[in-house]
Amino acid sequence: MNKWARRKHSWVFKIGQITLVLVLIGLLVRLLPYMFPIYANNLTQERQAIEFSDRQGLPLGTLLTRDLEHTAVVPLNRVSSHFIHAIIAAEDKRFYQHGALELRAIARSLVQAARVKKVVSGASTITMQLARMLDPKPRNLGNKLQEIWLSWRLFAGMNKHEILYAYVNRLTMGSNIYGVEAAARIYFGVPASDLNLAQASILAALPNDPTDLNPYTGWEKLKHRQAYVLGRMVKDGYISREMSDRALAEKITLQPRQQGIIAAPHFLFWLASQLPKNSSSQVKTTIDRPLQQFVEAQVRQIVQNLAVYNAHHAAAIVIGNHSGEVLAYVGSPDYFSLTDTGRNDGVQALRQPGSTLKPFSYQLALENRVIHTNTVLADVPTHYAIPGAKLYSPRDYSESFQGPVRVRLALANSLNVPAVKVLEKVGVPTFLNRLHQLGFDQLKHPPEYYGLGLTLGSGEVSLWELARAYVTMARNGQALPLTVTSPHLPISPSPHLPKSPTWALITDILSDRHARARAFGVDSVLSLPFPAAVKTGTSSDYRDTWTVGFTTDYTVATWVGNFDGEPMKQVSGVMGAAPLWNRIMLHLHEHKEPADFAPPASLVQRPICAISGLKPTPACPTVVQEYFYPEDLPDYDRNLDTFYRVVNGESRLDLPSEYNEWLAMQQQSVTTDGLKIVSPRNGDRFLVYTNSQQRLELKLATLPDKPVEWWINGERLANSASGAVFWALRPGNWTVEVKSGEMRDRVNFQVEVAESQSSRRGFSIAPSR
Incomplete structure (x- = not known):
């Protein structure tokens, strides 16, 4: 075999070897999956x-x-x-x-x-x-x-x-x-x-x-x-x-977007995620379908009414107080909306709760005896030093201060400065621990993270947590787990709280329409034709509005806002979430009114001076009743009113020195502006339903020495010796003018007609808490 033949043979042999190797590799690769099959x-x-x-x-x-x-x-x-x-x-x-x-x-x-x-x-x-x-x-x-x-x-x-x-x-x-x-x-x-x-x-x-x-x-x-x-x-x-x-x-008909769901889509998806893996494929829930569908309809109508104020989302939950059963659960106006984040669940979403946590700080303060029922809190300009930050100066949406206010009035009117002072007495760590006991599991930061703003809503909670806590309040501190299925599947643990008559006292305050009249009026959307305790809340920049309240039978919690956190146009709790709460409550008790709230057990009532909270003397012009522990009665009898004294046969108010700055502000207001109308405020907007009997309080900052005349749109309304009159709300643009001698003041406001609703009472809406 010559050289060229040998080379050719060698080349063919190498090609054969390479081919064989490639074939073997190919076979190996192709057969390898059979060693790791998926069945x-x-x-x-x-x-x-x-x-x-x-x-x-x-x-x-x-x-x-x-x-x-x-x-x-x-x-x-x-x-x-x-x-x-x-x-x-x-x-x-x-x-x-x-x-x-x-x-x-x-x-x-x-x-x-x-x-x-x-x-x-x-x-x-x-x-x-x-x-x-x-x-x-x-x-x-x-x-x-x-x-x-x-x-x-x-x-x-x-x-x-x-x-x-x-x-x-x-x-x-x-x-x-x-x-x-x-x-x-x-x-x-x-x-x-x-x-x-x-x-x-x-x-x-x-x-x-x-x-x-x-x-x-x-x-x-x-x-x-x-x-x-x-x-x-x-x-x-x-x-x-x-x-x-x-x-x-062929014409094809699509099913509605409800995708096989008749009612409560947010609830069903949430509940499905809570069920154990081995649960039955048929689940009987605690939801009341007719009630659920009513609440869904009201949520949609409320956001339609408030769309002009840039409020587009709402949520609501209804719970039976006696059983803890969830009866209605609405997470958004339309779960199936493809363009409006309808799948967001407003019941479980975390948002700032505004003032809705205040009742729990007051209850804890009363329980720990750091305040008493007749304690007077100074609603005056107050500043707190925070290390590394500017002074913390709480104030209300009204940008005004009320001076001396009793605990009942401070809570009922949702005043911010008194609430912060109460929390200061209680201590943020103590209050945060109580909120954890009540089931606010999402407040996971340390106390210093929230600070004194915790009582004003500096943390984030869910509507579910708020409703659960208010059920505990409705049951006078006796907690029970919320249930959503039958037989019962407890969803939340039952906290253990000490027994205290202060829970019933907080209920008494929150159901006192006269106590909250200064901020909300006597006949507001919060006032129902039967006993109901209620609290509103508004987060900073009007991003969230809340209303949570209860009767002896039901607790209803509502939220109105925007899922993306965009601020609404000055929509407060009483304007946003309260009308929804009102409609649901009226519907729940349409055929049977609830029982009265039981008075605070073991407490007794005594007269007190309305300003000082102390036992009245002949100099005190206004006397009201308040609850006391029997063991506090000796102190009550010893401490007589010191805020009033008789001068030349007349009662004169003589406040302690801590009110000097506030008094100077009041005097400056009168001296600079003459008469000062504090309610309504210039530019306020009110909503009223047709055939409602809503009245608006027209009020002065201080009462002048000379008689006061009230005029509205150029027509004489009344002469008043008390510095306040009531006027029946009617749609239109209104100018209120007050005259006293050479002094006068005027404000302009609007009253708009809201869309008709099925409830039995109308309501007014003004900027509030």
Whole structure:
């Protein structure tokens, strides 16, 4: 053998060796998946549908899983053949002829990509798409190789029937809907087995682009894709051209967006996330469906009324005080709104609660005896030094101060400076610990993080937590867990609180319409034709408004605001959330009024001077009743009123020195401006319902020596010796003018008609707490 022959032989031998090695490597790579196969039982989908009903057995809706995704699993023999043919024609026409990969399609895709310098057609088989569903990753070469590897493993452990079964039950069908069964029931209200050709081709079109082809928002694009699917079915011999034309022309009716839910969607999804994994697929809840639907309607109407004030979202929860059962739960005006963040749950969302925590600080202060029922708090300019920060100077929305105020008036009128002074006496750590006992679990920061602003809403809480705490107050400090299912599934633990008559005392204050008249008026939206304790709250910059209150039977908590935190246009608690609370309360007691609140046990009433809180003397011009512990009566008898003294036969107010600055402010106001109208304020807006009997208090800062005349829109209203008169609200633009000798003052305000409502009383709305 010559040299050239030997070289040729050597070259052929090397080529053979390389080829053999490549073949062996190829065989190894191809056979390796069979060493790590994925079997059908490895892909079991355990999420099953849950049917919910209300307390009377009325259906609330069916969730196809226990989370926010809608999924239902069905065997292939319960899927319409139209859909099976449509999805294969649209996504992988040679599904039954090739392996995990379609080499023809890969080759065609590569040639087309090389020709036009970009990818113009895909080459993914159904098996590869299933692999991508199981392990979704960004599209790049490395992840594509992993997808191929996973596809081979699937093909090694499963037959075509099992792969197709796993695939059709995982298809992305838009709006967090997965699988053909879920899509068929949600979009068309039928099981997958009953899909006709038109419906099946629509669903087979969806996975190509579930977002842009959403049936509710992209119908025209979806119909175009349906035409493509039907054309593929004709080409592959599944249907005739006539069948395709009829299916394309067939009118398809979509189900409402409620997706199988009749009422309480936020509640159902929230509850599903709380249920144990082994719970029944049929769940009876504590929800009262008629009440739930009423509250849902009122939430929608309230935000419609307040839209002009840039208030677009609201939430409400109703709880039975005797059982702790949740009777209604509304998280937003429209859960199914695709453009308005409707899925946000305002019951569970964390927001600043404004003044709604104040009652708990007052209760704790009374319980610990750091204040008493007759304690007078100075509502005067007050400043607190905070290390590393500017002085903290709490004040009210009214930008005014009231001087000496008793505990009852300070809490009922939601005055900020007295509330901070009470918290200062209690101590922030002590108060924060009590809030934790009451179930405010989301207040997780240390006391110094919140500071004295904690009583004014510097922390973030949920409507759920507020409602739970107010249920405890309604039960005079006797807590119980809230329940949402029957048989009961307790959702929240029951806190252990010391027994104290101060809970009933706080209830007495919050239900005292005369005590809160200075800020809200006697006949406001907070006043009901039966006993009800209530507290409003407004967070900084009018971002959140709250109203939480109770009767002996029910606790109702409401919130109005914007989920994105955008401020409303001077919408306070009494303007935003209170009307919703009012409507719900009136509806709850439409047929049976609640019992009266029980008076504070073991406490006795005694007369006190209205300004000083001490035992009245003949000099005291105004005397009211207040509760005392029997053991405090000796101190009561010893401490006589010192705020008033008789001079020349007349009572004169002689306040302690801590009120000097405040008194100077009052005198300056009168000296500079003459008469000063403090209610209403210039530019105030009020809402009133038709046929309401709402009255507005017209009030002066101080009473001059000469007689006072009140005029409204140029007509004499009244002469007053008390510095205040009441006027029945009527729609229009109004100018109030007051005259006394040469002194006068005037303010302008508006009264607007609100949309009609079903409650039995009207209401006024003015900037407040």
